[in-house]
Amino acid sequence: MELFAVEGLPEVRPGDDLAALIGERVDLRPDDVVCVASTVVSKAEGRQADLADFPAGERAREIAAQIADLAGEEKDPRFAQAVLEESEELVLESPFLLAVTHFGHTTVNAGIDRSNVPDADLLLLPEDPTASAERIRAGLADALGVATDGSGGNDASDGGPGDDAPAVVVTDTSGRPFRQGQRAVALGWAGIPAARDWRGEHDRDGREMGVTVQAVVDELAGAANLVTGEGDGGTPVAVVRDFAFGDHAGHDDLYRDPDQDLVRQALREWTYESETT
């Protein structure tokens, strides 16, 4: 398996055709997986925003006041309003905002980015990253003159990236409980199932596998992040070549069902208390 960054992409602007920008710069193969940072997807989709777009309602003002009180951090109530509008649920309001986006991803500040945004205060995550991945994949298929399977490719029933167009994974970096630091995860995907489903498969000694569902799109996103980097020398797109999904069942439920997510339940019922109060 080989990974390389796609070099020479220009600064992406609203309305840009990402698939064309990528397709012009790399000779893609049908079984490639193209990992695209959500920042450039958001920029192409016009998800730049300003704080003035989010006049703070009462709950946003309360949250900002609570964070200032408990965590001693000044939070612009308009930023809290933006997070509220981008979220289905806040699982934690202080000392920071941990939010579940409308598409199911749990992350700090609903993934709203305050760096990397020229000419705007904020960059929101793509509204529907799997739809974004499907659009980019269709664009790549057009550029290559090949067909997708028509379903947008995000269909686990075919068991892997077997169509004629490269798979696409829209990525973001995110922190996580228990472990320091951030790593890339997949927000949306097309042309590849989110996970390998090992259930019912057996190890060398005939015992059922300990690993049951392997979140391959997250591992692809993380692998891509090793070659893209960020910042001055950063490139937002990487290609994974010769990845074999293999002969496994596919699985597309990457985001936990809220009612089966114990950590989410625990956080809902928990209130942060500052050590100084």
Add this chain to the structure above:
Amino acid sequence: MELFAVEGLPEVRPGDDLAALIGERVDLRPDDVVCVASTVVSKAEGRQADLADFPAGERAREIAAQIADLAGEEKDPRFAQAVLEESEELVLESPFLLAVTHFGHTTVNAGIDRSNVPDADLLLLPEDPTASAERIRAGLADALGVATDGSGGNDASDGGPGDDAPAVVVTDTSGRPFRQGQRAVALGWAGIPAARDWRGEHDRDGREMGVTVQAVVDELAGAANLVTGEGDGGTPVAVVRDFAFGDHAGHDDLYRDPDQDLVRQALREWTYESETT
């Protein structure tokens, strides 16, 4: 960057010299990163165990009874005892055991494996995976006839894998909150810092980076897991070639400080209640 699995490793037995087994099968280069599944590290280190080795104490019996009661699952009290002995803390006792190992990793059942273990009931995680990584790395250096930096290589101050011996990452697969499925993570590492520290670096527009600490060893572990697979055709070792850590500061604190881990705090204070009770 290129990744490939090391083919042809035999079933690993207690006392086997993993570095020699790997070194005989692949022409390693000094800047390779060798990712080794903790299962084979544990097997070489004799971490096989039987349930009979863990006579259940009172707390283990209580935990097993509680899990049976709340989750309707029969849990062998000796297994609960094994988890207790392998843990520094249980952050959740039911409906499943979420434990922090003595070396700081938070995972279900303290990572004790009930598959993949011929001639034993259980396979415990390595006692100190970073020490394991250092030993394997020293063995690889011997096999290659090169030197490590003497510190075992797990020294972030040198900023990356710049010594003469390949870096080593000991990996495991683990579930995680908020997202379905498992992905590989690093348990221990040598010859490479755990993370790239971007703090103080700036993006293209001169703004401070949104990503501050990138857990590269976790991303390396996940990338390796894409080529190793598990089960019948599985191979426990993969090599990452031409990964460039780059000119960033290093950071070795992969496991969160318990007092700064809000999710751990929330889980400590939370009690699972079955919907049927």
